[in-house]
Amino acid sequence: MKRAALPLVLLLVFTLLLGGCFGQKTPEDVVSDLNGTLGKMSGYKSQAVLTMQTGSTPMEYDVQVWYEKPTNYRVALTSKQRGITQIILRNNEGVFVLTPHLNKSFRFQSGWPENNGPLYLYETLAKSIIDDTERQMKMEEKQYVFEVKANYTGNRSLTKQKIWLTEDFKPTHAEIMDSSMKPLVKIDFTEFSFNPTFDKDAFDKDRNMTTSSLTAIPTMAGANGQVAQQPNSQFGVIVPTYVPEGVKQGDIEPVTRDGVRTVILNYKGAYNYKLIEARPTEASVSYEQGMPVNLGFTVGVLAQTGENTRLLTWELDGVEFTIAGDLPEEEMVNVAQSTYGLGGK
Template sequence: MKRVISLLVVFTAVLLLLAACGEKSQEDVMNDLDKTLDDLTGYKAEAEMSIQTGEEPQVYQVEVWYKHPSYYRVSLSNEGDEPSQIILRNDEGVFVLTPALNKSFRFQSDWPENNSQVYLYESLLGDILLDPERSFSATDDHYVFQTNTNYTNKNLNQQEIMLNKKDLSPASVKIMDVDLEVLVQLEFSTFELNPEFNDGDFDMDRNMTYAQWGMEVPTLGDGQTEEEEDGSFTVLYPMYTPQGTGYPEIEEVETANGKRVIISYEGDEPFRLVQQKNQVMEASTPVSISEGKPVDLGFTQGALKVDGETTSISWSYQGTDFFLSSQHLDEENMVAVARSVYGTEEK
């Protein structure tokens, strides 16, 4: 009898040892994520973001710096190594910088709170921890979560978040629509947890100056081709329009700063899209104060503003300024239209 009891004790100990060496349960991983989020003082990350907007994906390089509790620097680049846009948050507010144009906008905004953010680690962890409908699985090297999202664009419905088992750092994120078609994909290449930051890393003036050191910033009237001098640019069209919106009317207007193209969509939910070649601002131009809020368009950050019954979104992209306005579209549809402005038409 003593021998049987002894064997049972040994058998139980072996089972406990095997369990301890096996896979962590979802509850174990969730506890680890909760602790990681509580202990987070900052991070630096680099990733490649691919946006599926048509036949060919648009690819961007993303660099993220975060310092607890609310300092952010997000650099987006789609050509070369220099940033085409920088999003900053510091004690003075939220800034959107376009270094090549000497443009700076400041928002009184709670960005990036209250919405999912595909390239922010703490946002991804929050989406996992707060979603009671999440699913969980594990591979040899990764933990994989599928969760609901909280984007203004409701077409970005679900996400798959892959974390490295070794240290719970982010490996990849896929944002999908309701049919699980991947619309946005992010592949992390580097991730440094709790790094040291220097004074001025999140300062607006310093970031604008440093970004311009790495690129050739044109001055007004210099370095323009003959085509650029006459205000020519590629006109883009939204690939998404709300149901009941009719074929657009197109008007070209000559202004002191070149050609302006106005595309007016009529129907049940009319809207207007204005495009004009953007202008490089003088170096002494002060920061513009926007009454709106920053809105993520995927390929760039726009400024969304509500003025009475009119909602508008303005943004710059690949040498052109865009202004979208409507008295009939809600914010979700406005963002959806703006996100889809990448189509061209032979004229």
């Protein structure tokens, strides 16, 4: 009887060993393979739709990303609500935020995107999975689904994120959630390819400032399809609806600088800052240090100007806004977002 049972025992042991060797990968195996994919790739191209829940109205972007190792980036963000495209560009000259329809560019030196990479960059998603030792993983319809920590300095309410990857580690969907697990930012990838080839001037600033290089990206146009004319220097004053706790609005100062009308709104209290509104003048602006910030309706530039002072600049409907003072980044973003959709006074 014992001899008859022996082959069955050996068969069972062999089956268990075989299953251990060739069965489903462990989360550690998957993360190791993901890390290897990240290290071996020479770059990628992606197309996605980004949805940001800012206030009561979700903001949507078409997002096109080109990345070429080690440091060339081109991110074209087209607002579906505004029909306007901005480009975040990184090359060996620095980091740029380009607004082609205004012929406006900001240039700065920055650790972007390593220091604060956005959700639409593949390496941001991959590294958030690799770096989180408390990550959760499951298989869902032949895709890896990861739940990991979110670490976005501009919004502390974003605490968790879920990331969907195919079995060959291409992203299909991601969500960033608040502490109650409510998704506030979503991205759906419609196209993704590893190791593409790029034109020699794909990451050149001048090429990307011309509309001829934006074959699928519209400039600001009127209802009849004609390109909108640049506005004159007159505009209505926009007063943000959001004011940080412990802060009160002070005087509104109209100023004329080199023939250009400028309005300065002063705020004092727990934080002290100014909101400056004017028509854009200089076509190119440089900061020693800075980083791009997605405000939901446009891409702004955040620059550190002192140990505890900074400025945030953005464009809306032909008006350039700048907040300057000691507001934390998150509060600056809140103020900026509260200017969207307002009529001038």
